[in-house]
Amino acid sequence: MPIYSQDSPAYGQRVYRNDRDPDQSFAADEFLFRRFPKRSLVNGWPTALSISIEISIEAESGISVNRSRYSLPQDVLEPDCCSGNHRTGMVVLEFAVNDLPERVAADGRDYAFVPKRVPHECCYAHSEIWCNSSGDIERACEKPPETIRDLFRAQLLLKMRTMGRMPREFPLAAGFHSN
Amino acid sequence: MAIFVAANAALMNADKRRHPAIYGETPSSGQLGDPRIDAIYLRELQTAASSGVIRREQLYSSLRNQLLSTAGLKSGWDSYSAEPPTASARSEAEKALEILRLLNAEPAAVLPSVDGGIGICFNNGGKYGQLEFLNDGEAHALLYGGPGDPQAWQINLAETDALREAWKRIGAYL
Numbered sequence: 470m471p472i473y474s475q476d477s478p479a480y481g482q483r484v485y486r487n488d489r490d491p492d493q494s495f496a497a498d499e500f501l502f503r504r505f506p507k508r509s510l511v512n513g514w515p516t517a518l519s520i521s522i523e524i525s526i527e528a529e530s531g532i533s534v535n536r537s538r539y540s541l542p543q544d545v546l547e548p549d550c551c552s553g554n555h556r557t558g559m560v561v562l563e564f565a566v567n568d569l570p571e572r573v574a575a576d577g578r579d580y581a582f583v584p585k586r587v588p589h590e591c592c593y594a595h596s597e598i599w600c601n602s603s604g605d606i607e608r609a610c611e612k613p614p615e616t617i618r619d620l621f622r623a624q625l626l627l628k629m630r631t632m633g634r635m636p637r638e639f640p641l642a643a644g645f646h647s648n
Numbered sequence: 649m650a651i652f653v654a655a656n657a658a659l660m661n662a663d664k665r666r667h668p669a670i671y672g673e674t675p676s677s678g679q680l681g682d683p684r685i686d687a688i689y690l691r692e693l694q695t696a697a698s699s700g701v702i703r704r705e706q707l708y709s710s711l712r713n714q715l716l717s718t719a720g721l722k723s724g725w726d727s728y729s730a731e732p733p734t735a736s737a738r739s740e741a742e743k744a745l746e747i748l749r750l751l752n753a754e755p756a757a758v759l760p761s762v763d764g765g766i767g768i769c770f771n772n773g774g775k776y777g778q779l780e781f782l783n784d785g786e787a788h789a790l791l792y793g794g795p796g797d798p799q800a801w802q803i804n805l806a807e808t809d810a811l812r813e814a815w816k817r818i819g820a821y822l
Contacts, residue, residue, distance in 0.1 A: 504726075504727045504728070505726075506725070506726055506727065509726075509759050509760075511756050511757050511759075511769055511771060512756070512771060516759070516767070516769055516776065516778065517776075517778060517790055517792075518759050518760070518761045518762065518767035518769065518778060518780065519726060519759065519760075519761075519762050520762065521726055521728045521729070521730050521762035521763075522762075522763075523728045523729045523730070523762075533728065551727065554727070556727050559727060575800065615763065615782070615786065615788055615800075615802070616788070616800045616801070616802065618763070619780075619788060619790045619798075619800040620790075620798055620800050622790075623790055623792035623798035623800070624792075624798060626776075626792070627792055627793060627798070630774065630793070
């Protein structure tokens with residue numbers, strides 16, 4: 470059941486997979502949405518300390534995001550897109566596909582960051598930012614070293630700031646209260 | 649009698665016109681009477697509160713509180729899979745705060761790091777810097793928002809002046 474949107478047929482049609490096929494095409498100006506702890510904002514902006522790059526080699530997963538073609542920004546806060554958890558105290562970061570630094574290099578190594586569609590049954594918009602040295606989403610995801618992770622975050626945050634993409638906050642739907 | 653008072657007042661006024669600097673001075677302690685102790689305390693407190701030293705001590709007290717508040721974080725505190733900072737990462741950050749205090753640095757915040765650890769952030773307008781103390785014992789610095797590309801580097805905490813050097817670079821950038 471949604472807690473940031475009204476429970477309606479439109480919500481179910483938008484958020485659930487409903488037997489739809491994955492759509493791997495991302496427009497350059499399509500937005501990606503990601504949760505961010507509100508208490509980690511500094512002067513209203515996210516910092517590199519709190520943009521997680523939770524790439525898991527074992528689980529073959531990249532950086533989790535929702536894509537705007539199939540979702541609203543607040544959907545990323547819904548239990549349906551948070552493994553059933555109620556998330557409060559969060560804001561939503563939004564950045565365009567072409568805000569992502571294509572390649573980040575340091576210490577003689579470089580990595581590509583590319584969006585990849587990974588729909589879930591209860592969150593069709595779910596996607597991941599895939600990272601490896603080839604830039605091929607069909608190849609295994611690689612966890613870059615800390616310096617590359619920091620530079621990726623810095624470049625993304627700078628782009629967001631330049632484009633004036635302030636974090637967005639959404640109220641809980643009527644009848645729900647934050648803990 | 650009336651003539652004498654009027655003449656005296658006229659003389660005083662003439663004297664005031666002749667020596668405006670003397671008569672424009674603030675009243676002497678003798679003219680004011682006994683000083684009020686509460687007014688003295690208030691004035692001293694106001695002076696102290698506006699001084700850089702007191703302001704910086706208040707800032708560091710707040711930063712240490714921010715560091716303490718990270719002790720209760722659980723795994724996944726960022727709503728994804730971030731690990732909470734360990735006691736050793738918090739201890740390194742605490743030591744760094746003490747060094748930064750002595751160097752008159754003014755960090756903007758102390759925050760948990762999603763890579764597992766503690767970060768100390770600095771900002772000045774759109775320019776941003778951070779020191780990060782990770783759970784695995786590594787330390788890193790990052791600068792962005794200023795002229796040129798973002799800069800990231802590892803800090804070798806085993807070196808005596810590593811943090812001073814890092815702050816020197818961050819301070820110059822900001």
